Amino acid sequence: MTDSTASAPKPSSSVKLVLLGEAAVGKSSLVLRFVNNDFQPNKEPTIGAAFLTQKCQLPSRTIKFEIWDTAGQERFASLAPMYYRNAQSALVVYDMTKPSSLVKAKHWVAELQRQASPGIVIALVGNKLDLCDDDDPEDEAQDGENAEGHEEEAVRKVSTAEAKAYAEEESLLFYETSAKTGHNVSEVFTAIANAIPETSLKGPRTGAGGGTQAAISGGQDTSRVNLNARGADGAAKEGCAC
């Protein structure tokens, strides 16, 4: 409520986040930057999928992100449904130097809006900002031609204005990032953490309001049973007496 003192423990909630986007746009790199503050230029693509966690401190609470990175196997288009099921947030990534990746990102956004939980918070992220020489993303009057010193693909191909307009239309959070330099990476996750409705974090019974985001009640602490409590031990001994 009011300014909490340093000693008082903040409430903590887990938030499931799924990463979606075309291969090689930098999904795994964004996670690596966020979780380990690291970047590996020629990282081997992950086999299978990856699961990582990272905490995000907000003034009033701690959010623990459970991050699912759908690596590699987008090829059969079968993994994503089990990752975005019950996910409270999604990071849909495109590569600003590759227009086709924005088309793919739009497909993902549409699929999330059709299939995922009604209250899911979606952030659209244009990655590889460091490859674009326009220091100020707002100002991209002339693009492409002035790119001496860069390889051909290493220039902005998706304008900020275009992606931003699309994000606004679909009510998505929008950021341009660089996993390489770290620019805006933690900002994306913080923005998502802030955008998760309180009602889907804790005590949905109090949030009697009729927003659709409350349609499926979120993790209510008082109903949660911890299987680790005494369960593992006690139950293991029982064997099959039947």
Place this chain on the structure above:
Amino acid sequence: METLDGTEWDVVIADTGFASSLLALSLSRSGKRILHLDPNEYYGGAEAAFSLAEAETWALRWSESTDGATFSHASVTKPSLSGDSKLLSSRAYSLALAPHLIYARSNNVPALVSSQCHNQLDFQAVGSWFVLNPFDDALTSSSRLIRVPSSREDVFQDASLALKAKRALMKFLRFVASYEEQTETWNDSRDQSFSLFLEQKFGLPAASHEPIMALTMSTTPASSTTTGFALPRIAQHLRSIGIFGPGFGAVLPKWGGLAEIAQVACRAGAVGGGVYVLNKAIKEAAKVEQSDTIALTLDGNERVSTTWLCGSTETTRWTGCTPAVSEEDFTTISRSISIVSSPLSHLFPPTSEGGVTPAGAVVVVPSPDASEPPVHILVHTSDAGECPMDQSVAYASVALPSDTGYPRLERAISDLLLSAEDAQPELLWTLRYQQRTNLSTQALRESGGLINLPALRDDLVLDDSVLDGVRQAWQSITSEEQSVFMKFEAREGGEEEE
């Protein structure tokens, strides 16, 4: 999309049902090359969870009776006029084909914990058990719905019990606590009526049997429930109480029952490198002569080969590799899923002071005719993540085919709604379906690289045989020691907490 044609695998799993997904989890760090398929466009197979729209599509698909199919006679009704206005958006619901409860004392719990799966799952308490007597004008609503005392303290405090009955009941509960050591008391009655046993050995009058019977979750008629079946069930119930907290002994997985566990298990399979392809059925399988290989033909005529082919009886039944099953091995049950316009709070008294808020309750509706099976209803609150706030979901089931079963289910649900103390709850939406369960595959069946995994039993308790079957399958495939089954370290970055 890429093709699977010509690929070689160590293990092909034919569906993403509960047992098959647990197998994928158990193999997720084995280093085996695993192809995990499902003929449907969703995960979970016969244990899936659906939004309203998905459930309606599913009902259309299984409305008729297809030869050999698990589901049939499915239909959706919206009995209430106001149903449409009170129902929220389709995805505000996650309705479970397998809303099973899991006892603390079941082999599934340690496996979920040691495999690190529980970190990605939420479990909630199944609090109270009730007996609901059929509606009768002479009875008031409160006397029709009776909460089953589920511990000795409960019995002690129950004011409705006469002292003599209380003593007899306490004696019985004490006996159950160590029934294994007292074979002389019950061995002769093992295959006989449990009712008779209660009466003769403990002097419990017939009127007191229903609450005891309710704890067995037996799907068979009261008259044919045997002592040998009932005792371990009641013992499991009582011994589970208090393990995860005071006042309850069973849990349910949030967000759609066993479907949720299946998906978490598949995710672990994917993290381990398994390849997942939905919408892909196996059309044919043939053992390749003089080799350890099975050649498979998939939808779209892709051909792949594998050493092992695993799956439920249904998803492997077209492959030509399946051992024959006889019609007698099947039981037929009727089930319904009802969305109710009220939280039905009278079914969810607190588990204990300051304890967890229960999200599940069990209501057993005995038949007035002891030769007829009871109806079991699992009621889930909105905390279970299956429906919006201020609504609830009632999963009902009876071991009868649809023609006789549906009327029983309907009656039971309407009696349940009549028992509510608050403003008359309405039925907003109901899905009914008939389900065939192959009881013979409760044990694992294996022949020449083909493994049929066990089906869930026909009641609403997740029993130990499913995981036992998965363990056997895992052992055949990996030749590992039993003791390392489902024992995994937390993955890097997925560190454990609390």
